[in-house]
Amino acid sequence: xxxxxxxxxxxxxxxxxxxxxxxxxxxAWVTDCLVRSNLQGVDSHGVQLLxxxxxxxxxxxxxxGAKIEILKETPVVTIIDGFNGFGYTVARQAMDVTIQKAKxxxxxxxxxxxxxxIGRVGRWVEMALEEEMIGIASQPGGIFVAPWGGxxxxxxINPVAIAIPTxxxxxxxIDFSLGPxxxxxxxxxxxxxxxxxxxxxxxxxxxxxxDPQYGVSKGAQLPLGQAGLGYKGYALSMVLSVLTGPLxxxxxxxxxxxxxxxxxxxxxxxxxxxxxxxxxxxxxxxxIKSSKLGKGFSEILIAGEPEYRVQQRRLAQGIPLDDSxxxxxxxxxxxxxxxxxxxxxTEGGVxxxxxxxxxxxxx
Amino acid sequence: xxxxxxxxxxxxxxxxxxxxxxxxxxxAWVTDCLVRSNLQGVDSHGVQLLxxxxxxxxxxxxxxGAKIEILKETPVVTIIDGFNGFGYTVARQAMDVTIQKAKxxxxxxxxxxxxxxIGRVGRWVEMALEEEMIGIASQPGGIFVAPWGGxxxxxxINPVAIAIPTxxxxxxxIDFSLGPxxxxxxxxxxxxxxxxxxxxxxxxxxxxxxDPQYGVSKGAQLPLGQAGLGYKGYALSMVLSVLTGPLxxxxxxxxxxxxxxxxxxxxxxxxxxxxxxxxxxxxxxxxIKSSKLGKGFSEILIAGEPEYRVQQRRLAQGIPLDDSxxxxxxxxxxxxxxxxxxxxxTEGGVxxxxxxxxxxxxx
Numbered sequence: 001x002x003x004x005x006x007x008x009x010x011x012x013x014x015x016x017x018x019x020x021x022x023x024x025x026x027x028a029w030v031t032d033c034l035v036r037s038n039l040q041g042v043d044s045h046g047v048q049l050l051x052x053x054x055x056x057x058x059x060x061x062x063x064x065g066a067k068i069e070i071l072k073e074t075p076v077v078t079i080i081d082g083f084n085g086f087g088y089t090v091a092r093q094a095m096d097v098t099i100q101k102a103k104x105x106x107x108x109x110x111x112x113x114x115x116x117x118i119g120r121v122g123r124w125v126e127m128a129l130e131e132e133m134i135g136i137a138s139q140p141g142g143i144f145v146a147p148w149g150g151x152x153x154x155x156x157i158n159p160v161a162i163a164i165p166t167x168x169x170x171x172x173x174i175d176f177s178l179g180p181x182x183x184x185x186x187x188x189x190x191x192x193x194x195x196x197x198x199x200x201x202x203x204x205x206x207x208x209x210x211d212p213q214y215g216v217s218k219g220a221q222l223p224l225g226q227a228g229l230g231y232k233g234y235a236l237s238m239v240l241s242v243l244t245g246p247l248x249x250x251x252x253x254x255x256x257x258x259x260x261x262x263x264x265x266x267x268x269x270x271x272x273x274x275x276x277x278x279x280x281x282x283x284x285x286x287x288i289k290s291s292k293l294g295k296g297f298s299e300i301l302i303a304g305e306p307e308y309r310v311q312q313r314r315l316a317q318g319i320p321l322d323d324s325x326x327x328x329x330x331x332x333x334x335x336x337x338x339x340x341x342x343x344x345x346t347e348g349g350v351x352x353x354x355x356x357x358x359x360x361x362x363x
Numbered sequence: 364x365x366x367x368x369x370x371x372x373x374x375x376x377x378x379x380x381x382x383x384x385x386x387x388x389x390x391a392w393v394t395d396c397l398v399r400s401n402l403q404g405v406d407s408h409g410v411q412l413l414x415x416x417x418x419x420x421x422x423x424x425x426x427x428g429a430k431i432e433i434l435k436e437t438p439v440v441t442i443i444d445g446f447n448g449f450g451y452t453v454a455r456q457a458m459d460v461t462i463q464k465a466k467x468x469x470x471x472x473x474x475x476x477x478x479x480x481i482g483r484v485g486r487w488v489e490m491a492l493e494e495e496m497i498g499i500a501s502q503p504g505g506i507f508v509a510p511w512g513g514x515x516x517x518x519x520i521n522p523v524a525i526a527i528p529t530x531x532x533x534x535x536x537i538d539f540s541l542g543p544x545x546x547x548x549x550x551x552x553x554x555x556x557x558x559x560x561x562x563x564x565x566x567x568x569x570x571x572x573x574d575p576q577y578g579v580s581k582g583a584q585l586p587l588g589q590a591g592l593g594y595k596g597y598a599l600s601m602v603l604s605v606l607t608g609p610l611x612x613x614x615x616x617x618x619x620x621x622x623x624x625x626x627x628x629x630x631x632x633x634x635x636x637x638x639x640x641x642x643x644x645x646x647x648x649x650x651i652k653s654s655k656l657g658k659g660f661s662e663i664l665i666a667g668e669p670e671y672r673v674q675q676r677r678l679a680q681g682i683p684l685d686d687s688x689x690x691x692x693x694x695x696x697x698x699x700x701x702x703x704x705x706x707x708x709t710e711g712g713v714x715x716x717x718x719x720x721x722x723x724x725x726x
Binding site for chain 1: 435437438439440442468469470472474497509510511512513514515517518525527535537539541543560561562563565569585587588589590591592594595596597598599601602604605608609610611612614616619629631633634635639640642643644646647650651652653654655656657658660662663664665666
């Protein structure tokens with residue numbers, strides 16, 4: 001583990017992308033999203049994705065320029081073609097359209113076809129939170145989940161984010177896959193030789209297994225729900241698949257899968273005065289937190305609260321990265337002939353050298 | 364068990380309610396909704412509720428006349444006061460407003476405060492289906508579910524319905540509680556001395572139990588999700604609680620609970636041509652159904668398909684009722700001095716006497 005200051009990653013990410021040919025603005029935005037994931041402890045969606053993006057950009061799998069086109073719209077609905085641009089810049093524009101329409105029309109939804117990786121879905125509902133709106137974002141992700149009664153991978157893992165403002169404390173932010181476990185987490189467990197809890201995975205014959213070699217490329221994940229209740233997770237997974245697929249013209253009949261991204265925003269003031277709403281939220285949260293604790297728990301948290309706390313800590317102390325992740329970033333930097341002498345590595349971790357100015361980034 | 368023809372229950376229900384003072388139209392509509400639940404096999408929400416409704420109506424806990432008032436609205440949002448009228452007539456009006464707005468504005472949502480029982484939430488999304496729209500309906504239900512990390516009943520069971528049109532076969536219709544098990548089903552298991560599956564319930568100390576005496580009035584139900592994943596069901600439960608609570612001005616700060624009903628409708632044509640949408644749906648369903656089967660399954664069904672099949676069968680063969688339910692209905696009829704000689708009871712069950720005309724109902 002190596003602890004890296006936020007400023008170093010922000011600088012490094014932008015420079016890697018810019019050296020690969022990405023515009024300064026787009027490079028800064030993509031990097032900002034990645035570093036924010038690291039800050040929240042969602043390292044699977046952090047700077048470790050940079051080598052992939054640099055590679056896809058150089059190989060023209062990501063189109064530069066963040067072009068979008070509105071294919072169809074009504075005052076509350078927008079269908080967008082992202083022309084395989086950086087998911088981050090396409091998603092930002094799409095969520096921005098959604099929020100602007102919601103401001104006028106109380107609520108709005110947007111579907112996006114053809115775009116590269118959008119990273120952590122939670123990022124996009126945070127945009128709604130900044131406007132004191134409720135936000136929703138979902139993408140399909142990999143086809144990992146078996147239907148209720150079946151044993152083949154047929155349904156997407158369905159990453160979904162929902163953000164709801166609160167009056168005090170951290171906002172309520174869902175940011176998870178509806179299916180049991182994201183691909184990135186499975187490979188981490190596999191590398192570390194760890195098992196997956198019971199009831200999450202089955203092998204090719206449908207037998208229960210805790211071996212993380214299953215669930216992504218063979219076998220399958222079981223839909224959300226304890227014994228006998230998987231039909232609920234299965235049905236909810238189909239709903240999210242419709243929102244990110246057939247409803248927004250982003251369903252592939254050849255691959256039998258949804259391929260789009262769905263965004264929504266709700267202007268709370270169109271329903272209730274925001275202060276009254278927040279009072280209700282705070283009362284609900286306080287009541288839930290007043291529950292007696294289960295064994296092994298020291299506190300009841302709401303969705304988003306753990307990430308919120310990690311962020312406070314990492315902003316102050318820096319971001320712990322696997323040595324291999326840092327090394328790979330340095331390798332890409334070397335390949336792109338980027339001068340990294342402005343980063344000083346001490347026992348405490350990596351920080352910007354006092355003489356290094358951010359201005360250097362654009363030189 | 365006694366098998367009763369649909370026509371008998373439709374006639375009997377209307378007459379019971381009318382004799383108690385309910386208007387003919389309202390009595391017919393409430394009864395139609397109840398009988399439809401029985402037809403679909405959802406007997407917990409069928410005619411067995413009639414004695415309760417008659418009683419609440421006579422005791423003025425249900426207001427006659429189905430008055431509603433729009434408290435606040437925008438072109439896509441409506442907040443309605445139901446004045447404690449029959450949930451069925453208030454919900455019908457509220458969903459109708461939602462659908463009409465969705466036709467104009469692509470989608471619409473409605474929140475209802477103060478109304479009596481709305482029965483099976485699936486009934487309201489079926490209204491959207493009739494217009495080839497996507498529908499959503501949710502109400503809080505009882506406070507039965509523990510938060511992730513806690514052991515007290517703090518969250519509602521969250522009955523939720525979502526309907527999505529398909530091109531062929533039965534439509535996709537979710538109609539379940541997000542929490543493990545509705546109160547009605549728990550009491551059936553308790554009466555029959557049966558256990559609840561593992562992982563659904565805990566006792567007052569948070570220990571796992573399969574005893575159905577827990578989960579409603581003591582102990583708690585665990586949120587949706589297999590081992591280690593209950594935080595997902597917990598978070599989704601909070602979202603539904605916000606939609607049926609603070610967002611629509613229907614949250615009680617004294618009882619710490621949501622008290623309203625939430626409806627939504629989406630006009631698919633505003634997004635994609637409906638035929639193209641249905642093609643995608645049919646392809647998705649066919650692909651899911653092509654999965655290899657798990658042990659103990661003979662077929663993969665989509666949400667709503669089991670109920671759809673029961674309905675075909677019960678329409679043809681009649682509705683099996685517990686003897687005690689039939690007897691209780693007869694008792695209420697006797698108390699209200701209703702002539703039931705038009706119903707003939709044979710070995711095959713209960714049907715309308717050939718000489719009995721529906722006209723008699725209004726005499």
